[in-house]
Structures are given as structure tokens and as C-alpha cells.
Amino acid sequence: MFQIAVLGAGRIGQVHARNVASHPELRLRYVFDPQSEAAQALAGRTGAIVARDLDQVLGDPEIAGLVIASSTHAHLDQCVRAVAAGKAVLCEKPLDMDLERARAERERLGPRHVRLLLGFNRRFDPSFATLKRRLDAGDIGKLETLHIISHDPAPPPLAYIRVSGGLFKDMAIHDFDTARWLLGEEFVEVFASTSCLVDPAIGSAGDVDTAKTVLRTASGRLCVISNSRRSGYGYDQRIEAFGARGQLRADNLLESSVSAWGETGMASGPLQNFFLERYAEAYRRELDHFVQVLGGAAAPLVGYHDGVAALALAEAAHLSARSGKVVPL
Ligand SMILES: NC(=O)c1ccc[n+]([C@@H]2O[C@H](COP(=O)([O-])OP(=O)(O)OC[C@H]3O[C@@H](n4cnc5c(N)ncnc54)[C@H](O)[C@@H]3O)[C@@H](O)[C@H]2O)c1
Numbered sequence: 001m002f003q004i005a006v007l008g009a010g011r012i013g014q015v016h017a018r019n020v021a022s023h024p025e026l027r028l029r030y031v032f033d034p035q036s037e038a039a040q041a042l043a044g045r046t047g048a049i050v051a052r053d054l055d056q057v058l059g060d061p062e063i064a065g066l067v068i069a070s071s072t073h074a075h076l077d078q079c080v081r082a083v084a085a086g087k088a089v090l091c092e093k094p095l096d097m098d099l100e101r102a103r104a105e106r107e108r109l110g111p112r113h114v115r116l117l118l119g120f121n122r123r124f125d126p127s128f129a130t131l132k133r134r135l136d137a138g139d140i141g142k143l144e145t146l147h148i149i150s151h152d153p154a155p156p157p158l159a160y161i162r163v164s165g166g167l168f169k170d171m172a173i174h175d176f177d178t179a180r181w182l183l184g185e186e187f188v189e190v191f192a193s194t195s196c197l198v199d200p201a202i203g204s205a206g207d208v209d210t211a212k213t214v215l216r217t218a219s220g221r222l223c224v225i226s227n228s229r230r231s232g233y234g235y236d237q238r239i240e241a242f243g244a245r246g247q248l249r250a251d252n253l254l255e256s257s258v259s260a261w262g263e264t265g266m267a268s269g270p271l272q273n274f275f276l277e278r279y280a281e282a283y284r285r286e287l288d289h290f291v292q293v294l295g296g297a298a299a300p301l302v303g304y305h306d307g308v309a310a311l312a313l314a315e316a317a318h319l320s321a322r323s324g325k326v327v328p329l
Helices: 011-021 036-046 054-058 072-084 099-115 126-136 158-163 167-183 200-204 280-294 304-323
Strands: 002-007 026-032 063-068 088-092 116-119 143-151 187-195 210-217 222-228 236-243 246-250 259-262 265-268
Touching (some): 011 063, 054 072, 063 280, 072 088, 088 280, 099 116, 116 280, 126 236, 126 280, 167 210, 167 236
Parallel strands (some): 002 026, 063 088, 088 116
Antiparallel strands (some): 143 236, 187 210, 236 246, 259 265
16 A cells, blocks of 8 residues: 555545545545645545645655645645655646746756656546557558647636646646647647637736647647637547548547437537546546556656646747747747
8 A cells, every 4th residue: 555645635636635545555644735624624535634734744754655736836846845755746737837947857856757747647548548559559550630629618717727827838738748649759840829718807817718729740740739718518628630541539528328319400418527527537547557656567657758848838839829920849
């Protein structure tokens, strides 16, 4: 049994804490959140202790790993301290909001960063993982272009938007990682255009809610990513991969497979509502992989380097949207 601490008792911290608490090879020992009521409530539900602070967690020799699910601004510092204390880390995306700082800390960490798994959970989604396996098996020949559609059902609260790092670092960052993973080649150019079409309050908070991004690899392969903070029909998460001999696509998952057929047409059930439902299995598989990392049976499938690379794409997209120009990497 590996003893684990979860930092952050918000939306995703609650998912990870429940998964840790119910995992046969893990024991949830601590929950830490500066909002003590949130920490108390989560600890109460999962049988954990509320930690006083991070020092208490890091000073406990029984703790093998940390799940960092705190607000984005806290990730990098907590990662660095945990890894330096010899703990394995599963850290939520994004690694940080500042690319240069993330690069500099990587240097300081040296080889110790190898026990850090970054929470790009889409890599653990069964449908996307199957698509990747079939791409690698050559089912559609060489992959040439990629479409990723990633639209949320509705925007998060403004309080979240304000501390999120902005649409590219908070939301599109998943898609930048998915694109790098599927293409297996780094991008050399980014062009992005953004708008505020969903809620003017998001614009007033200094962010955007809609974006289209085009990315090009050195060999000329292209990717288009569509992001929106609203869909009007649920959580839209699709991939279309076009190869020399065909197409592989991963479509949306529905709440159920029941559909109604009548004289006016056919109606299927709604899409799975949001990330908590759509990626529930991915979060469980991600944690299974973290157990392998904890036991030394595997190196993280997605690590510090991937966090920095996705952050570089997010910064380039932001710069491109502001300048109206293609940004080289
Ligand atoms: N991989 C995914 O699918 C996914 C989904 C949602 C959120 N996230 C990421 O997870 C992080 C948290 O998102 P959320 O939606 O749960 O936000 P949230 O606002 O619901 O919860 C964040 C929690 O972190 C706490 N916190 C703030 N500073 C802290 C610190 N120093 N130490 C410990 N806790 C601290 C806050 O008090 C809050 O309770 C964000 O970085 C977000 O980008 C990832």
C-alpha cells in the first residue's frame, strides 16, 4: 500500500481523492487545502486526515506520493518541493502559468523530475488511447492532418477563470498535448484567432472564450484545434485523424445508448455532461499508471517535458492571437 496526500479539495481534487481512497494499492492519508472547510468535508468523506500544511505532508516519511490538484498558481512550487522531498507526484495540468519559470525549475530539479506524472488525462481515455494505438499500428497509413474539437458545455465560474491562466493555458493545453502525442512530432508554427462570444464578463476578466488554432509540424503536417467555453449541447470532445489511407475518429460518448425513433426522426440521449463524467475512466487509469510509477514499474507516460512543451504552445497561441501573426517555435 502506498500512502498518498491530495492537495486541493476542489472539483478535480475530489475526483482524485475518491479514486485514491477506493484504490486497492493506495491509502489516502492526508488532504490539504487552505480552505479548511473544503478540506474537512473531503477528509470526512474519504477517511483521510486534514494536513496542517505542506510541511507536515512532506515531512511524513510514510507518504510515498502526492496528487497535486490545487489551483494552477500553486502547482509548480508544490511539484518542486514534493519531488525534492523524494515523493512521486501526479500533478494536474497546467504545470505552471509561466513558461520560463517552468523551464528554469526543470534545470534545478535535474534527474529528480522523472517521478512526476502530469495530469494530461486524455492520454488515458480508452477511446483516445485506442485511436492512438491504431494510428501507431498504421491503420490509416501516415497521419497527415488532425482535427480536435474541445468545447465545454458552459463556462466555469468567473472566480475560476480569473485564476486559470486563460483559455490556452487552462483549456486548450489538453488539446496541445493530445496533438503532440498523436502526431509524435513537435510543432514549429502556431496561428490562433480568438473571440469573446459566450460571455462578455470573461472578456472583462481579461480572457477569451472561443479560439481556433492551426499548428504545423516541421514535416508540414497540420492540426486544427477548436475551443469554446460553451456548446449548447453538452461536452463536445472529438478527434478526427486523417491519414494517407483513411480516417480514424473518436466521437462523443452519450449518457446512454438508448435512442427514440419516430415519424419525425430519431433522437439519441444527451452527451455525457462534462469532464467529471466523460473522463471518469481516464482519471482511474491515470491513477493506475501513477501506482506503477510509485512502485518503479514504469516511467511516467507523460511528464515534466510534456508539461513544458504544451505550455510553450499555449504561450505561442496567445501571442499569435494578440499579434495576428504566425508564431514560430
Ligand atoms: N485534468 C482535468 O481534467 C482537470 C479538470 C479540472 C481542473 N483541472 C486542473 O486542476 C486544478 C484545480 O482545478 P479545480 O477545477 O479543482 O479548481 P477548484 O477551484 O474547484 O479547486 C481548487 C482548490 O485548490 C485549493 N488551493 C488553492 N491553493 C492551494 C494550495 N496552495 N494548496 C492546496 N490547495 C490549494 C483551493 O482552495 C480550491 O479548493 C487546476 O489547475 C485545473 O487546471 C484539471
